[in-house]
Amino acid sequence: MRRAIDTLFGRLVVIVIGMLVLSHVAWFAIIRFERDNVQTRFAVEEAVFLVEAVRQHIANTPDQPLPPRVRLVALDSPDVPKQPDEGTPPPLQRFVEDLKDRLPDGTDVRLNEPGGPPSVWVHGAKDAGWVVVPVQPLRPPRSRDRMLVWLALIFSTAVLAALFGAWQLQSPLRALAQAVGRFGRGQPTPPVPERGPRELRQLTHGFNQMVREVSQTENDRAVMLAGVAHDLKTPLARLRLRAEMMDDDKMRDGVVRDVDSMAHIVDQFLVFAHDRPDGSEPVPVDEQCERIARAYRAVSPDAQPIRLKLEAGPAFALPAASLDRLLSNLLDNAHAYGAPPVVIETRREAKGWVLSVSDHGKGIAPDDLIKASRPFVRLDPARGGSGHSGLGLAIVERLARRAGGECEIGNRADGGLQVTMTFPFDSATRPVQERRAGSQHEERAL
Missing domain, CATH: 3.30.565.10 (Histidine kinase-like ATPase, C-terminal domain)
Incomplete structure (x- = not known):
């Protein structure tokens, strides 16, 4: 049973699509991971900047009001959130750890309780209370990840381009395979167009040259056999005529049988030399x-x-x-x-x-x-x-x-x-x- 996977085009399609799927999935995972890391680093840098800005504001201009969503909270305030526990999502835990690494040693960092505006609570050794600054959401809610749409579009375009390239490579090979089949069956084989990569053009050129040389050799042999057989028919006819005129019946019958055998061989030569398609x-x-x-x-x-x-x-x-x-x-x-x-x-x-x-x-x-x-x-x-x-x-x-x-x-x-x-x-x-x-x-x- 003929299967599409057995053809060169089918195998190229499987290999190309498999490699594209593997590479796109890998790139998608890498991009998602790097995007989360970049988002976390940006949020950490922003939070550190705001905390330092608040501290500078308190130290230099304590009489001036703080920016919106930035506030100072007493240490014993009941609104102070609890310490992060094991149930905190991994991105938030990584955010807290990175923020502590960027702040002085001994700094306590806590996140706002779920349900409220996202903010971070910071208390350092020299702070009189908690410094509360807003942070951007680490995973903003999205109804659709546009990355998947772009990935599907790029993947479809790459598959179509790969299929076209595979077809361009397979087409001259298929023409060459068909020509080889015709030549092997002894049928007329026209020259195969030399196209495709350099190695394929060289292979096609060698095949065309081989077909020309074999055809020339066959034509020369056919001409030689046909000429010899044709030239023998006339003397064989004269020999048979002379044999028919013999008086000895036994001798005449033997010579006629030999002439008929030779005539049959000559006819076989002519049939074998006739190498054109039957019309x-x-x-x-x-x-x-x-x-x-x-x-x-x-x-x-x-x-x-x-x-x-x-x-x-x-x-x-x-x-x-x-x-x-x-x-x-x-x-x-x-x-x-x-x-x-x-x-x-x-x-x-x-x-x-x-x-x-x-x-x-x-x-x-x-x-x-x-x-x-x-x-x-x-x-x-x-x-x-x-x-x-x-x-x-x-x-x-x-x-x-x-x-x-x-x-x-x-x-x-x-x-x-x-x-x-x-x-x-x-x-x-x-x-x-x-x-x-x-x-x-x-x-x-x-």
Whole structure:
């Protein structure tokens, strides 16, 4: 099951949002703590200033009235508040301790009783009574902390900017990954735009250069194979004509069989060298499998029986030419090396359409499975004399990838070789115009 967290963009989003949440929460806590400390220090400095101002006023101008909310109270007045106890809130306790540190030793500091205007009572060793001065509230009541509003606004802006940056970084990587997938399936791969960070541009440039060099090598090999195969067809035709004129029937039949084997190898070369997308019309795979099976029985009455298990339905369609070549190569391979019955099966799975051909022979040794689809590789040296060039499974794999699918070669559990091809839904039913456009593009490139 595909999960969004598995993508680069998803992981970048999780990391960025997680870091933003952590940093904003940390900054919010630090700012709140520092704001409380600054408020406490300011209140202490203000209270010390007022107390010293009152003392200077009493000493210099005792006849002048005191400012509003500043007063002197006798030591034995019943209004004197009690000593702060353990139930005092921590900010107020810290305020009292800081105020005592700023005043001379032995100074008694008390806070006004709750419910009245906030004020502090100070009595020093040289004071005749209590000096009562107002203080600002340490935690003024607020209906809403505006800091949270600003924090949410900044956080939302940062998340949007981070998502845009992550998308800008992920977009060229996704384009490169899609191009790598197309190149791995053997499909035409246009150059990928070189954008993003320097390392990503270098990676994209290297990939584009690799695609150009591989395409040039493939084109050179295709031209060489096509040229050799084309040049051989004329002498093979003359050789067959001369063989038909031989008087010895046994000698004539042997030479004709050898010429037919050579002609089949040449045809395989031409099919393998033809590396352009198939521009033929798509046909329903189930119907085409039935027609090919009937034609195969009619042409080769002594061939192995073919069983059909066609469950895909009419929605499964492939280009007609590619499908004919796929099935003919697989049926010829099963007829030459396998054992009856040969089974052609189609079905629909969650990952795409499935087309498989299997036989009940000995299969291929596990160590040789990886080499089975390599071009010009014959796992049994004795097979070369029957018109086989080692290209059958290589052609099947190339045709399957050219149609947008994947090919898997393996042995059945109860014996025999099984070739399973899986085609994505969008690749198997692509419009014929798209394939023809890709074919014309490659022809212009050549």
